[in-house]
Amino acid sequence: MAISTAYAAQARSRARYWIVFVIFAVTVLNYADRAIISIAGAPLAKEYAIDPVSMGYILSAFSWSYVAAQIPGGWLLDRYGTKWVYAGSIFFWSLFTFMQGWVGFFGAGSAIIALFAFRFAVGIAEAPSFPGNARIVAAWFPTAERGKASAIFNSAQYFAPVLFAPLTAWVTQEFGWRYAFMAMGVIGIVAVAVWSKVIYGPNEHPGANAAELDHIREGGALMEMGAAAKTGEAAPVWGYVRQLLANRMMLGIYLAQYCINVITYFFLTWFPIYLVKDRGMTILKAGMVASLPALCGFIGGVLGGVISDAILRRTGSLTLARKVPIIGGMLLSMSIIGCNYVQTEAFVVGLMALAFFGKGIGSLGWAVVSDTSPKQIGGLSGGLFNTFGNMAGITTPIIIGYIVQGTGSFNGALLFVGLNGFVALAAYLVMVGEIKRVELKTA
Secondary structure, three states: OHHHHHHHHHHOOOHHHHHHHHHHHHHHHHHHHHHHHHHHHHHHHHHHOOOHHHHHHHHHHHHHHHHHOHHHHHHHHHHHOHHHHHHHHHHHHHHHHHHHHHHHHOOHHHHHHHHHHHHHHHHHHHOOHHHHHHHHHHHHOOHHHHHHHHHHHHOHHHHHHHHHHHHHHHHHHHHOHHHHHHHHHHHHHHHHHHHHHHOOOOOOOOOOOHHHHHHHHHOOOOOOOOOOOOOOOOOOOHHHHHHHHOOHHHHHHHHHHHHHHHHHHHHHHHHHHHHHHOOOOOHHHHHHHHHHHHHHHHHHHHHHHHHHHHHHHHHOOHHHHHHHHHHHHHHHHHHHHHHHHOOOHHHHHHHHHHHHHHHHHOOOHHHHHHHHOOHHHHHHHHHHHHHHHHHHHHHHHHHHHHHHHHHOOOHHHHHHHHHHHHHHHHHHHHOOOOOOOOOOOOO
């Protein structure tokens, strides 16, 4: 019997790992496209004489529509299934990224309006992406592996600057900022063809054998979550949203995700501009330097998932497994405030790297969503979570723009970012109790 069990374990396919690799790669493109403005921002602002407040609004344009489209995007995933809704998302966000390059051929006033409009359109197109990631992970991964899987796709936000910040900085410096947008758009459109060929649900995947499917099913994966709603099945309703908003655990999770994303959006928008404006670096050097904290964030992001799953195996407590890395990571993220008290570039980069490493360890929000989302509305629940989290993408660039213009420096901005890490850990300590799946009340 022991021999047959060992054989079954050896014979188990690993299709789920290829799936998480694909969503990681697509999410890298997702973040690269939304963050490219941070590299192009300095020369763009110089060319069109854009002040910090106006640049703050341009940087936030993506998030206005991204937030507004989260709940509709989640509904589309629940109604029509993940694969093709997500494929359409990739195509359109890549197209609108490509089009941002063309605004450079307009006059100054028209270019700024067009840039805002195209970034607004990218936000709408990207809305289904992270709820889609959460649905795929919940469908493919048992509970004991979900923390690591969620951390892998979520760590793409850090790997994107590692890979693309130097590339886009080089293209910007050598050919101009317009061509950086165009190059990223072409890469994304090619990715649509790859996605359509390799993404399947567990029950349809040609590379998943019976042993793997049994392992997934017995481990608590919601294998039907990746599919479209069945004909005649009730669509998600606003009453479900009200139930989630009335749940104290979920409200604490939403608040924490907002604060964690304040840190994210500082790095995605103002950080390279801070290096150029406040620290006197060239665009190419800023692009290279920006990749170093991002690399630490990537390592921290993967490590956070590994730590979480290890705690779960040792203690059996989902609450401890998710909270310990989040709280510890947020403590480390507050080291960003120390940049106000050092002058040398090495210390600045080191503190930024430590802050982003901590933020990476604590970025387990999507694992928590996979753990807590009601079975009937995985996409809608993920969309609501992402709505709260990405409101930080609206407020952070604008608040920092006003702080910088009002004070003439980034000191207050870094204090603002660091304090959000403290609020996030407080939310998990005070508001979020036991982490468990929400059961909906149905009429």
